[in-house]
Amino acid sequence: MTAEELLRTLSQVAFVVIAVAVTVSAVRRxxxxxVHTAIFFALxxxxxxxxxxxxxxxxxxxxxxxxxxxxMLVAMPYVLLxxxxxxxxxxxxxMASTFALFLVAAGLALIAPIPLPxxxxxxxxxxxxxxxxxxxxxxxxxxxxxSGVSRRRLEAVAGGGALLAxxxxxxxxxxxxxxxxxxxxxxSSATSFACGVTYMLGFVPPSFVRNxxxxxxxxxxxxESTQVPRGTxxxxxxxxxxxxxxxLATQHAAIALxxxxxxxxxxxxxxxxAEALKDRHxxxxxxxxxxxxxxxxxxxxxxxxxxxxxxxxxxARSIVAAPITIGERRYGVLTAxxxxxxxxxxxxxxxxxxxxxxxxxxxxxxxxxxxxxxxRGHQEAMRLKEDFLSAAAHDLKTPLTALTAxxxxxxxxxxxxxxxxxxxxxxxxxxxxxxxxxxxxDTLLDAASGDQLGFVGQIEEVDLYALVSEVIASTSTGRTVxxxxxxxxxxxxxxxxxxxxxNLFDNAVKYSPNGGDIDFRVTADERSAIxxxxxxxxxxxxxDLPIIFERFRRAxxxxxxxxxxxxxxxxxxxxxxxxxxxxxxxxxxxxRGSTFEVRLPRVRRLAAAGDGAPKSRVGQRPD
Ligand code: ADP
Numbered sequence: 001m002t003a004e005e006l007l008r009t010l011s012q013v014a015f016v017v018i019a020v021a022v023t024v025s026a027v028r029r030x031x032x033x034x035v036h037t038a039i040f041f042a043l044x045x046x047x048x049x050x051x052x053x054x055x056x057x058x059x060x061x062x063x064x065x066x067x068x069x070x071x072m073l074v075a076m077p078y079v080l081l082x083x084x085x086x087x088x089x090x091x092x093x094x095m096a097s098t099f100a101l102f103l104v105a106a107g108l109a110l111i112a113p114i115p116l117p118x119x120x121x122x123x124x125x126x127x128x129x130x131x132x133x134x135x136x137x138x139x140x141x142x143x144x145x146x147s148g149v150s151r152r153r154l155e156a157v158a159g160g161g162a163l164l165a166x167x168x169x170x171x172x173x174x175x176x177x178x179x180x181x182x183x184x185x186x187x188s189s190a191t192s193f194a195c196g197v198t199y200m201l202g203f204v205p206p207s208f209v210r211n212x213x214x215x216x217x218x219x220x221x222x223x224e225s226t227q228v229p230r231g232t233x234x235x236x237x238x239x240x241x242x243x244x245x246x247x248l249a250t251q252h253a254a255i256a257l258x259x260x261x262x263x264x265x266x267x268x269x270x271x272x273x274a275e276a277l278k279d280r281h282x283x284x285x286x287x288x289x290x291x292x293x294x295x296x297x298x299x300x301x302x303x304x305x306x307x308x309x310x311x312x313x314x315x316a317r318s319i320v321a322a323p324i325t326i327g328e329r330r331y332g333v334l335t336a337x338x339x340x341x342x343x344x345x346x347x348x349x350x351x352x353x354x355x356x357x358x359x360x361x362x363x364x365x366x367x368x369x370x371x372x373x374x375x376r377g378h379q380e381a382m383r384l385k386e387d388f389l390s391a392a393a394h395d396l397k398t399p400l401t402a403l404t405a406x407x408x409x410x411x412x413x414x415x416x417x418x419x420x421x422x423x424x425x426x427x428x429x430x431x432x433x434x435x436x437x438x439x440x441x442d443t444l445l446d447a448a449s450g451d452q453l454g455f456v457g458q459i460e461e462v463d464l465y466a467l468v469s470e471v472i473a474s475t476s477t478g479r480t481v482x483x484x485x486x487x488x489x490x491x492x493x494x495x496x497x498x499x500x501x502x503n504l505f506d507n508a509v510k511y512s513p514n515g516g517d518i519d520f521r522v523t524a525d526e527r528s529a530i531x532x533x534x535x536x537x538x539x540x541x542x543x544d545l546p547i548i549f550e551r552f553r554r555a556x557x558x559x560x561x562x563x564x565x566x567x568x569x570x571x572x573x574x575x576x577x578x579x580x581x582x583x584x585x586x587x588x589x590x591x592r593g594s595t596f597e598v599r600l601p602r603v604r605r606l607a608a609a610g611d612g613a614p615k616s617r618v619g620q621r622p623d
Pocket of ligand 1: 566567570594
């Protein structure tokens with residue numbers, strides 16, 4: 001066997017193998033595209049087999065047989081054009097004129113003299129080459145808008161068409177120039193072999209080739225999908241959908257999640273095609289979910305007439321839907337909506353299923369991360385509760401111990417000396433300790449009920465400076481306290497503001513165990529009255545600054561120190577100040593001291609003729 005014969009035989013074997021493979025797939029999944037592909041290669045296989053039979057039998061084919069084969073040959077490029085039309089859409093007028101051309105060529109095959117004169121042969125070759133090159137160009141242009149395996153396969157289909165046209169051209173040249181026949185036959189055989197291989201890659205690519213084509217895109221998606229924002233489920237699914245649209249080169253990709261409560265597939269964002277569906281149980285996505293297999297439909301409107309209008313609205317003609325499932329956990333469905341059905345639907349099914357699996361992994365990850373965060377939050381809440389209970393018990397125990405000791409002493413003395421008058425100092429101690437306990441209990445009640453009832457009661461117009469001075473005067477600390485400032489009018493709940501000033505004062509004393517002056521300063525700017533409370537105490541580290549205004553939170557450094565506290569004072573102060581339309585902030589240097597700043601809306605005197613109320617919402621909680 002010569003090299004030329006070997007190449008010719010191999011290319012023929014390639015065509016027959018493809019014919020068998022595509023016919024099996026057309027029988028298994030009869031779709032327009034698979035049927036047209038099967039017809040194209042079946043024609044090729046029949047022509048090849050007839051030629052071989054004639055060769056082996058050593059007899060020329062009778063004229064009717066040759067005419068039939070010629071008719072089949074001219075039908076081949078027309079079938080390829082039909083395939084291009086299924087997938088890309090060829091203009092109607094062009095389809096009609098190529099059909100007319102095909103009829104003319106087929107008619108000519110019936111009447112042409114056999115064996116074919118060179119002029120006829122060249123005419124047939126010209127027809128075939130023109131038709132093949134046109135469909136090649138269409139496939140190639142269409143491949144540009146695809147990605148991954150589909151793109152490569154379509155490029156191979158286009159390349160195969162171009163090589164087939166060249167092989168025909170070369171064999172036509174061989175017929176036209178009989179003296180160079182063997183040269184053209186050789187070139188034609190080599191080109192047919194290349195065509196067979198290229199068509200194989202396009203129509204029946206081996207799985208290792210598919211995987212190699214798919215790998216870069218998949219790797220990119222996997223890498224990107226681990227980077228997507230995942231603050232909320234909506235953020236996560238939206239980011240994945242966006243990436244999938246570009247990766248699948250599809251019009252729209254949607255992730256719908258199964259909602260146990262409603263028993264339906266719901267879009268996390270509450271919008272999109274999944275939400276618009278009229279009958280959710282007939283939808284393609286639901287079919288994929290209930291069957292737990294990937295589903296492809298070439299014409300969504302026909303496959304699911306109840307939702308045809310919605311599919312039309314979303315420009316969805318072909319749909320691929322794959323279940324998002326991991327183990328026993330069924331999350332929902334990933335749906336890719338496209339225009340015309342893809343030429344290689346099986347590839348799309350595979351890719352969408354792989355993506356759905358990856359989405360399932362990401363959702364599982366999201367779930368686990370959230371579960372873990374909730375678990376950590378629960379642990380933290382438990383710890384805070386324990387800290388709080390021991391702090392509350394400790395805070396109540398101190399005055400209670402003093403109270404018990406004092407009252408027992410007074411009781412013993414009264415029994416011993418019934419006539420002796422009660423000593424004022426002893427009674428004062430009892431009263432003070434009772435007040436202290438009352439303050440603690442009030443604080444606890446405040447924290448429990450203030451959230452519902454609000455922190456602003458009766459509003460009065462007062463001078464903040466006077467109010468601060470009064471609180472300082474009524475508190476004995478044994479510390480040097482400076483208070484300077486200007487009178488500035490504010491409208492507020494006086495008792496609540498006393499509570500704020502008292503708490504800042506208590507903290508300033510409590511958290512400067514080594515002593516040091518405490519400074520109060522009241523100033524004003526255009527819009528606010530401002531109170532600064534500064535101490536030279538232990539200070540607060542920068543990472544603790546954000547937490548100290550939260551409920552039950554204490555800086556870790558004081559949690560195990562002798563200072564007691566419930567971690568409620570600053571929380572209540574912030575709520576009170578904010579409910580007055582103000583803000584509270586702190587600046588602090590660890591080991592040096594802290595300055596708390598309270599800003600409250602001031603009453604502007606100029607506006608007093610009309611309305612003296614501050615513009616911010618006094619007495620209302622901010623949204
Ligand atoms: P408590 O004093 O009962 O712990 P607070 O809500 O009043 O609760 O204060 C919360 C935390 O803020 C305190 O535990 C302490 O860590 C920190 N803190 C408050 N005031 C000061 C201050 N003047 N100097 C240093 N740390 C302070």
